[in-house]
Amino acid sequence: MSTPIKLTVIGAGSAQFSLGLVKDICLTESLSGSLISFMDIDPDRLDMIHKLGARYANELGADLRFESTTDRHDALQDADFVINTASASSHQKQRDGRELMEKYGYYHGGRMRQSNFVNLDLMLGVTGDMEEICPDAWLIQSGNPVYQGCTLMTRTSSIKVCGLCHGHYGVHQIARTLGFTDLEDLTWQAPGLNHNIWLTHFYYKGEDAYPILEKWIAEEGENYWETHVAERTHDIQMSRGTIHMYRMFGLMPIGDTPRRGAWWYHTDIDTKKWWFPQPWGGPDTHLARPYFVENLEKRVAQMTKLTSDPSTSLIEAFGSEKTHEQQVPIIDGLVNDNEGQFQVNVPNHGALAGVPDDVVVEVPAIVNRSGIHPIRVDPLPRKVLYTQIMPEVLEMERELLAFETGDRSLLFLDALECEQTHSYNQALSVFEELMEMGGNEKLSEHFMWGPGQEMLRQPVRTKEPA
Amino acid sequence: MSTPIKLTVIGAGSAQFSLGLVKDICLTESLSGSLISFMDIDPDRLDMIHKLGARYANELGADLRFESTTDRHDALQDADFVINTASASSHQKQRDGRELMEKYGYYHGGRMRQSNFVNLDLMLGVTGDMEEICPDAWLIQSGNPVYQGCTLMTRTSSIKVCGLCHGHYGVHQIARTLGFTDLEDLTWQAPGLNHNIWLTHFYYKGEDAYPILEKWIAEEGENYWETHVAERTHDIQMSRGTIHMYRMFGLMPIGDTPRRGAWWYHTDIDTKKWWFPQPWGGPDTHLARPYFVENLEKRVAQMTKLTSDPSTSLIEAFGSEKTHEQQVPIIDGLVNDNEGQFQVNVPNHGALAGVPDDVVVEVPAIVNRSGIHPIRVDPLPRKVLYTQIMPEVLEMERELLAFETGDRSLLFLDALECEQTHSYNQALSVFEELMEMGGNEKLSEHFMWGPGQEMLRQPVRTKEPA
Numbered sequence: 001m002s003t004p005i006k007l008t009v010i011g012a013g014s015a016q017f018s019l020g021l022v023k024d025i026c027l028t029e030s031l032s033g034s035l036i037s038f039m040d041i042d043p044d045r046l047d048m049i050h051k052l053g054a055r056y057a058n059e060l061g062a063d064l065r066f067e068s069t070t071d072r073h074d075a076l077q078d079a080d081f082v083i084n085t086a087s088a089s090s091h092q093k094q095r096d097g098r099e100l101m102e103k104y105g106y107y108h109g110g111r112m113r114q115s116n117f118v119n120l121d122l123m124l125g126v127t128g129d130m131e132e133i134c135p136d137a138w139l140i141q142s143g144n145p146v147y148q149g150c151t152l153m154t155r156t157s158s159i160k161v162c163g164l165c166h167g168h169y170g171v172h173q174i175a176r177t178l179g180f181t182d183l184e185d186l187t188w189q190a191p192g193l194n195h196n197i198w199l200t201h202f203y204y205k206g207e208d209a210y211p212i213l214e215k216w217i218a219e220e221g222e223n224y225w226e227t228h229v230a231e232r233t234h235d236i237q238m239s240r241g242t243i244h245m246y247r248m249f250g251l252m253p254i255g256d257t258p259r260r261g262a263w264w265y266h267t268d269i270d271t272k273k274w275w276f277p278q279p280w281g282g283p284d285t286h287l288a289r290p291y292f293v294e295n296l297e298k299r300v301a302q303m304t305k306l307t308s309d310p311s312t313s314l315i316e317a318f319g320s321e322k323t324h325e326q327q328v329p330i331i332d333g334l335v336n337d338n339e340g341q342f343q344v345n346v347p348n349h350g351a352l353a354g355v356p357d358d359v360v361v362e363v364p365a366i367v368n369r370s371g372i373h374p375i376r377v378d379p380l381p382r383k384v385l386y387t388q389i390m391p392e393v394l395e396m397e398r399e400l401l402a403f404e405t406g407d408r409s410l411l412f413l414d415a416l417e418c419e420q421t422h423s424y425n426q427a428l429s430v431f432e433e434l435m436e437m438g439g440n441e442k443l444s445e446h447f448m449w450g451p452g453q454e455m456l457r458q459p460v461r462t463k464e465p466a
Numbered sequence: 467m468s469t470p471i472k473l474t475v476i477g478a479g480s481a482q483f484s485l486g487l488v489k490d491i492c493l494t495e496s497l498s499g500s501l502i503s504f505m506d507i508d509p510d511r512l513d514m515i516h517k518l519g520a521r522y523a524n525e526l527g528a529d530l531r532f533e534s535t536t537d538r539h540d541a542l543q544d545a546d547f548v549i550n551t552a553s554a555s556s557h558q559k560q561r562d563g564r565e566l567m568e569k570y571g572y573y574h575g576g577r578m579r580q581s582n583f584v585n586l587d588l589m590l591g592v593t594g595d596m597e598e599i600c601p602d603a604w605l606i607q608s609g610n611p612v613y614q615g616c617t618l619m620t621r622t623s624s625i626k627v628c629g630l631c632h633g634h635y636g637v638h639q640i641a642r643t644l645g646f647t648d649l650e651d652l653t654w655q656a657p658g659l660n661h662n663i664w665l666t667h668f669y670y671k672g673e674d675a676y677p678i679l680e681k682w683i684a685e686e687g688e689n690y691w692e693t694h695v696a697e698r699t700h701d702i703q704m705s706r707g708t709i710h711m712y713r714m715f716g717l718m719p720i721g722d723t724p725r726r727g728a729w730w731y732h733t734d735i736d737t738k739k740w741w742f743p744q745p746w747g748g749p750d751t752h753l754a755r756p757y758f759v760e761n762l763e764k765r766v767a768q769m770t771k772l773t774s775d776p777s778t779s780l781i782e783a784f785g786s787e788k789t790h791e792q793q794v795p796i797i798d799g800l801v802n803d804n805e806g807q808f809q810v811n812v813p814n815h816g817a818l819a820g821v822p823d824d825v826v827v828e829v830p831a832i833v834n835r836s837g838i839h840p841i842r843v844d845p846l847p848r849k850v851l852y853t854q855i856m857p858e859v860l861e862m863e864r865e866l867l868a869f870e871t872g873d874r875s876l877l878f879l880d881a882l883e884c885e886q887t888h889s890y891n892q893a894l895s896v897f898e899e900l901m902e903m904g905g906n907e908k909l910s911e912h913f914m915w916g917p918g919q920e921m922l923r924q925p926v927r928t929k930e931p932a
Contacts, residue, residue: 462736
């Protein structure tokens with residue numbers, strides 16, 4: 001028995017993501033008969049995805065229909081589920097920003113986040129359209145910033161929103177490194193905020209596995225850190241930096257967590273290579289990023305080739321195993337009551353103690369026909385709450401306040417408070433140039449100085465040293 | 467009609483404070499017949515204060531009794547009110563710490579606050595004793611850190627606590643600079659946390675006075691900042707830095723507020739002289755601090771001289787006007803129902819929206835026989851709440867958690883997160899040396915590394931640049 005749905009994918013041009021989704025839905029019998037509507041602003045990419053998706057489903061003999069459009073309104077018509085994976089910020093533009101900041105002494109962009117704003121704007125556009133066109137559909141937010149974006153959307157719209165991310169699979173990487181072969185015998189919890197989650201429970205075959213991790217650190221850690229060569233830029237789960245954060249804060253940080261916070265791991269490439277694996281020093285370096293983007297481009301080229309060569313078996317090219325993505329299983333749970341437990345990003349409402357109700361947290365949830373039900377997890381230790389979670393709640397509130405009010409001085413404050421800023425004048429120079437950068441016209445128009453704030457644009461004039 | 471009380475002063479050796487208190491109580495008829503008990507660990511200073519206080523009261527013909535003791539238990543016996551103005555951290559020790567940090571590149575101590583811990587310990591000693599000896603007495607906390615200390619004491623003891631500070635009188639300095647002659651026609655509110663308060667209301671003769679401040683900034687500000695020479699090291703209320711903070715955050719910061727937060731005003735002496743008045747660049751510089759401490763010592767010397775010369779009129783030396791301190795008027799309100807409005811530090815319980823109930827806030831309060839009644843003020847703007855108030859709530863929680871648990875890595879985290887720290891190794895070196903510094907034995911014993919944390923003490927070993 002199956003229940004056909006209409007699933008709309010916004011930002012469907014992200015080839016790997018969309019084809020993974022097609023695979024998962026093809027291999028989910030209970031969604032047979034469904035319509036997948038691809039939407040993207042890039043018509044060529046859209047055409048490619050449409051063709052490959054339809055061909056793959058055909059090869060598998062799956063009963064699915066496909067459509068594609070560059071018009072978001074059309075795509076949302078009669079949608080039951082909307083997956084938003086779009087980003088309004090290109091790799092190129094992010095690189096331009098990083099290069100500009102490099103000039104002023106910030107390593108790899110100094111982790112400023114002005115590029116979030118264009119994506120928040122995009123997200124509000126989607127929920128706005130959905131309220132009009134498909135107000136009962138679920139929105140599965142799969143593009144960044146998941147945490148800030150889902151908080152904003154759930155505060156300002158009536159659309160049901162669930163944010164997803166892969167970061168929590170870092171737990172599997174720990175398990176594999178420790179030699180745990182039966183991942184189905186693993187139980188764990190890692191609640192927090194998206195990209196800021198902490199392993200509170202970690203059991204293997206019913207036994208606490210933290211002591212096994214301790215043993216690994218004591219006996220193998222140093223050797224691993226000295227010799228391990230990463231295969232992927234993002235392979236940092238067992239790195240020296242991640243274990244160091246565990247020592248500092250008391251719980252293992254999972255997935256993308258070691259990429260944020262704790263500025264001292266990220267000051268320069270030599271330092272990054274101390275904390276994160278060779279050859280890249282983690283995903284956020286001038287070595288890793290071009291390699292990562294190049295790989296994405298290679299994959300697109302490969303798919304373009306596949307599109308133009310109808311004789312190749314796509315089953316052979318992509319395999320016929322489900323991915324580990326949660327989107328389709330969650331949809332299946334909601335539609336067909338195939339209940340499961342997932343790691344989701346939803347408004348807190350008491351699931352994670354100490355965090356306000358209207359902040360989106362990342363927690364485990366039971367998903368079934370009656371909805372997405374976050375599990376009320378054990379509280380995080382106060383040390384993690386006060387030093388890692390709540391400071392980022394405040395950062396998010398600042399970011400949403402800036403977005404809502406268009407107060408340029410709040411963005412400037414981010415530049416001032418960036419850990420790599422060493423003087424007022426440095427922050428002022430980089431900020432003014434960043435706002436004037438090509439491609440930031442919309443940003444620059446939205447964020448305005450207030451009355452009297454010309455004083456903020458005046459550099460410090462110290463007397464010349466005698 | 468008068469109600470005699472017993473008032474105990476802990477840390478009474480602070481000459482100026484204790485004599486101000488004597489003055490105020492002498493000039494408050496309704497407290498006539500009271501007993502003032504001076505307590506300090508310095509018997510010489512105690513003797514001087516006792517003699518000067520008794521002589522001054524005698525000259526004025528005030529009906530007061532005095533006693534002095536180095537034993538806190540004795541001093542607390544039958545106390546109705548306890549004023550704690552003691553500090554367990556000497557100027558000399560603070561200077562040693564600053565000098566040590568200077569070596570590692572931190573200007574004027576880099577604003578680390580490990581010296582708070584000895585005072586928190588002292589405060590808990592006082593509330594512990596009071597619970598045993600005088601459980602119904604009010605504790606008026608007048609020594610720093612008022613904010614962290616009062617939060618700690620009200621969370622852990624049953625003693626009634628009210629914290630006081632002078633900082634809010636900065637509003638009068640604004641008024642005087644703007645030429646407001648009748649300060650009794652001024653109404654204002656400046657709520658927040660101690661040393662972090664913001665002028666939300668500012669009326670003179672019933673008119674909003676913020677526009678008058680705006681006019682002053684536009685017409686006189688630049689000239690004032692270029693030419694003004696401070697008379698006191700702490701004279702920063704109308705400085706360029708304070709007005710800059712007003713421009714940045716939208717409300718005037720009052721009193722000591724511009725001394726905290728916003729690291730970029732405090733990086734070096736040249737920068738400080740840009741933001742704060744000549745000749746010292748504000749109170750927290752290597753020029754101001756010795757001058758300030760020297761002045762305190764001069765005042766003690768002057769008092770010692772007065773003690774040894776019974777022919778001098780103390781009324782002539784000290785005057786016979788009440789001080790602006792709030793301690794005695796608050797006591798008078800509580801004892802004799804002489805109701806008044808004061809600026810107090812008490813647990814929030816809804817007075818200041820957005821701040822948790824069990825955090826001590828600085829707010830106006832009505833004081834009368836039935837108690838200290840905080841006024842529920844208008845909320846602070848979200849910008850001030852998210853960028854200035856709540857980050858300091860989190861810092862306080864971290865500090866109290868560190869104090870409670872003795873977790874040394876939380877102190878180390880402060881060193882790492884200090885705005886003047888530029889590398890892990892720098893923070894590690896300065897922190898390890900600071901903990902070993904003479905006089906920090908108790909601190910070093912209380913704060914321990916946890917299991918496995920030896921990894922945190924390992925410096926970063928980057929490869930030599932090629």
